[in-house]
Amino acid sequence: MGLKEMKIHDNPFFEADKRKDTMNEDKPAFEEEIIPLRNEIDDIDSRILSLLAKRQAQVEKVVRLKKKYHVPVYHPAREEDLISKLRASAEKAGLEPDFLEDLYRVILRQSRVEQTDKMAHKGVRPGARILIIGGAGQMGGLFVSLFQKSGYQVRILTESGWDKAGALCEDIDLALVSVPIDKTGAVIDKIAPFLSPETLLADLTSIKEKPLKKMLDSHPGPVLGLHPIFGPTSTSLDKQIMVVTPGRAPDQCRWLIDQFTLWGAVMVQAGAKEHDEVMEIVQALRHFATFCFGRFLYEKHVRLEKTLEFSSPIYRLELGMVGRLFAQDSDLYSEIIFATKERRLLLKEYLASLAGHLEMLENNDKALFVSRFNEIAQWFGPFSEQALRESTYLINRLIERF
């Protein structure tokens, strides 16, 4: 959605553009004077580049040390300390502290990703045998590749491979279920009888109450519910969130949690019921609202390119969020939205809430709108101000990039 600037000077309205020609008549002199300055800048840039390469080499040494002593990659205190120091030095050097912070956030992220990449090869329990049920799917495939890189023995069970289930389950340390929501229950029932009581049974389903209960009921050994809050297109687990809903025998589940942490993930613990309630809003409602908005744009045949031409970065960002949904798998979203009766009820309430604004529009009742708006604003409280600040930061990144 590259921004198109209208060619104002091609338009007859702006034909009489005399000033511009006058302004440019000294162009050769300007070019002559600017060349040495640009060369100087290019020289500075190449020195910055070589320092960045040196910095990377030092970071690699740090990684080797961290590996040796089993120290985690991400060291928030060291990063914040570094940023504070740099902000102070920036001010002394006549540079904007915010600018230097932005810059170092980019550098530190890159450094973290590279460290995580290198650390990832280290397994918490290398050689352990892992069966991924649904390992041919997108999400399953991501974990197949992560575990393999870290030296695990990975086996895959696909929909058509159930006749080999017995052999595949032999001596495994972990059975990880990564199948669509509506199949999870049946798959757990089917795999459980093949597992030894030592095997850890875990799932990656985006609802947790039912699958966790099912795993606890059908398997007497260690059980762990997981919900990775990221898509299969993620290239790194760096700072990605994974919800953990404990099941049974925490000691025997520990290594798996440690492994995700080593890959850079942030593990957040929750009860299964609490998790599901939150996800009704975070996933079902939000995706449904986006779906409805996209549907209306389609029904009205809105000319998207035209709206992008005249619009603010924040509109581009919001339309991007809508477009993003429709680049993804319709089955995945239908599963998320229709997962439970409670979700469908919530979405019906959402539609009813919207219908409640019809009269306000029909009566052209601006006063009612303002009073509703202010109620909501008060309820959002300080979050609104924070949201304004954070999204403004992102909008500036967007302007800078596109």
Place this chain on the structure above:
Amino acid sequence: MGLKEMKIHDNPFFEADKRKDTMNEDKPAFEEEIIPLRNEIDDIDSRILSLLAKRQAQVEKVVRLKKKYHVPVYHPAREEDLISKLRASAEKAGLEPDFLEDLYRVILRQSRVEQTDKMAHKGVRPGARILIIGGAGQMGGLFVSLFQKSGYQVRILTESGWDKAGALCEDIDLALVSVPIDKTGAVIDKIAPFLSPETLLADLTSIKEKPLKKMLDSHPGPVLGLHPIFGPTSTSLDKQIMVVTPGRAPDQCRWLIDQFTLWGAVMVQAGAKEHDEVMEIVQALRHFATFCFGRFLYEKHVRLEKTLEFSSPIYRLELGMVGRLFAQDSDLYSEIIFATKERRLLLKEYLASLAGHLEMLENNDKALFVSRFNEIAQWFGPFSEQALRESTYLINRLIERF
């Protein structure tokens, strides 16, 4: 909305955390070995910092040269050329080209903002007399300050100052109307009789058809419709979009457009009717949809902090977009949403479109959802993929920052 990590180790489920202690027993040795490496990194960072300060000094010289030769600040070709070269050098130095590009987008933006800041002091027509009607408002105030900094003589007409209108309009070169939408028409009618036929009459209203017609009908001189697509909290016009709807006597309007361009704005030209149609979607529909979503969260008393704890960066971004709306002025949004009959009709159609999904939810009809989803996806076409890429980029910036 800082991300809270649950303290997994404080929970009894994870009590038996023996591995971690074993892992840390060599801590003093690790600390001893890492200190020289960290010192080396700190040294590299301070050299990078001093090069950045040198770079800034060079850029200041470039600015002085550009001022001298009236050359605009933003030079897209030079920037893209620089980025390409840096990407190539990065690869040779063993650095990720994407990383270096991200870094230099930050550096170049900063450099542009500073150049624009410095250039801004230069007026295209310094000394010209400008009357801003509504100059005490937020948006009016932004332009008062911009024009003043660039050496214009700025006068302000407020709601209570109409008895001085005659004196304020004497010898002015530009009368700029910056008042709420529903007052624009009356204000134009009221100010026009005070203007000489040489005075440029322009407005900043977010609808254009009616105000432009009103200006052309009531003033025989130069007329220009403007719509700044940014809020009054913007600190710079750098790369901000302003729509221009031509009215009358383009030659005499030219200097004003040049001034905005010099401040860094991107001027996009459009017909007034076309502009208004696009804004029905870009502003009215989008803000109304966000309002409805916020209202439902309020009605359900959703615990926002809880949803943020477990959620993906993209959810935080989307909730931030909702929260952002409610940090702003309810009157402004009621004006935008209720501006015209056409808008209210469109919004009623939106509510009707949503009601059309009720049956699908009641029947638990996943197949219908998938078929509707796929229709929309096809209509969005390649835009979806692009949106996915761009928003993924932004999400990474968000992860890196918060």
